[in-house]
Amino acid sequence: MELYCRKRIYLMNQLVFIFFTLGTHNFFGQSPCIISIENVNVIPMTEEIVLDTQRVIISDGKIVKVEPTSSAIQYQANLTIDGTGKYLIPGLSEMHYHLRNNDPINDFKLLIANGITTVRNMAERKGQDQVVIKNRILVGDLIGPNYFTTGPYLQAMSLQSEEQVMEVVQSHQEKGYDFLKIADNLPLEIYLKLLEEGEKNGFPIIGHAQRNLPLEYSLRMKSIEHVEEFLYISGRYGGKKLFKEDLADLNGIALQVKQSDIYIGTTLVVFDFINQCLDDKKFAALQKHELVKYLPKQERENFLTEKNDYRKMKNHEFEGIKADTLFGDYFLWLKGFARILVDNGVQLLSGSDTYGMVITGFSLHKEFQFLQDAGIAPYNILLASTVNPARYLNKYASEGTISVGKNANLVLLDKNPLDNIKNTQTIVGVMLKGKWFNRAQLDVMLKEVELAYK
Structure with missing residues (x-):
């Protein structure tokens, strides 16, 4: 597993370098093999509920674990995201x-x-x-x-x-x-x-x-x-x-x-x-x-x-x-x-x-x-x-909720959208197919569009 991860990280670094030379590298987020979102409040959309202080583990683009942060850690994460006080919803x-x-x-x-x-x-x-x-x-x-x-x-x-x-x-x-x-x-x-x-x-x-x-x-x-x-x-x-x-x-x-x-x-x-x-x-x-x-x-x-x-x-x-x-x-x-x-x-x-x-x-x-x-x-x-x-879209087996086995398409919010739907705008980061884009990377994307349309 460790060797496989190193190979994937090496290939991703090469891709980032290639796209850097093309001037579009900022469109890529980090893509480690295992990502852990810690201490996050999960809105799973399986029912109207907030699961407080959870750990969400993503491996190769899939959600493999949703558990209380107090549980013993069973995975060695390549990237840990601090979700303290924040809310995780499906994409x-x-x-x-x-x-x-x-x-x-x-x-x-x-x-x-x-x-x-x-x-x-x-x-x-x-x-x-x-x-x-x-x-x-x-x-x-x-x-x-x-x-x-x-x-x-x-x-x-x-x-x-x-x-x-x-x-x-x-x-x-x-x-x-x-x-x-x-x-x-x-x-x-x-x-x-x-x-x-x-x-x-x-x-x-x-x-x-x-x-x-x-x-x-x-x-x-x-x-x-x-x-x-x-x-x-x-x-x-x-x-x-x-x-x-x-x-x-x-x-x-x-x-x-x-x-x-x-x-x-x-x-x-x-x-x-x-x-x-x-x-x-x-x-x-x-x-x-x-x-x-x-x-x-x-x-x-x-x-x-x-x-x-x-x-x-x-x-x-x-x-x-x-x-x-x-x-x-x-x-x-x-x-x-x-x-x-x-x-x-x-x-x-x-x-x-x-x-x-x-x-x-x-x-x-x-x-x-x-x-x-x-x-x-x-x-x-x-x-x-x-x-x-x-x-x-006939994709519910893999999309639409935060559940084990679903694709890792996620949005991390600073505020609870169940309190006010305006809070879907308080985006801290986005995960697309297991790739993580933090707020700084999202801001770069927006700036790139602005410059392209000047």
Whole structure:
């Protein structure tokens, strides 16, 4: 074992040296064979509990022991991390992410620095190859979170016949995508054929709700990617939109969603961004926001000037209601309905829909805050970012909790997130696949992104 460890450490040192010469060495953390986190308070996410003063042993990227620190030490650690007074949670999941350029390295730095160890890219855009990115991570050529992806975002024009549906499902499988994502406007016969082909081939269909059909049709997918979609769907038998229903009367709808066993993405923060774009004072504040430094120059031009499409909407009216008033009402409704979904046991997936000033990595913590503002308990918010994604991705045997046998994807916090979800931002260090990144290394990552976008 000792000889094996020395060989691994030697190889890692060589890799660090190579990447040092390339100017990217700061993206690597230490990777000793055995790591011990001592005196830490563990939030295992197996239940709502804090295990005080624990020792967590990681060996070769796996959790091999969770025990009281008072227990006799059975392992010789290559690295010991002092967790005194701190809180350990499973790595977080960003389940609605968009890579906005063709170089993922800076985005991955932002994600890791924010404790995100699982990410699902939600559309392959022009010039991208999401499967190549995923495979580079798998073979260790690229340091990034556990990576899942959809193919291109498919609208009605992309699926105009049943034969084309069959070809698209087959091509998605052959390419190696994890999901097939659809828009909200498919003809009924095409939508039903797509669901049939997905089920036949074991390939999950996800995306937007089918807004022209009663809710029941949309609940046949594996997941609806925005709570926002419920603004536009009609109820059980068609008729008026759910937004027109009294929030207090929507428990029956939420129960129907629960019984379908579908997962619902949150993405409240992107809707808040739209509201800020519609308000002159808030938009001016966005232009000076401290996180602008993590937005590429071209994105600043697109979203922080009057080129922003939502700025063009600010004086528009919809059904006689000004855009800012309507979207403000929408946002209040969304938060209320998100709470109703959780109260009825619906499984949420944490995601922020990285768009505009929804800054990669940081936006997930803002999403958490909106969910807490809606009255959702911190534990349920953490479930949406740990256990629920692991179940959804069929990875619960190895992800989602702090338990023996699970992969070592962990976040060390200075404060207890069960007291206040804001405390997920008090990151002391992150462990990704058994590699430890301390606060100083995370700060270097953030600085590198800032410099790259100057």
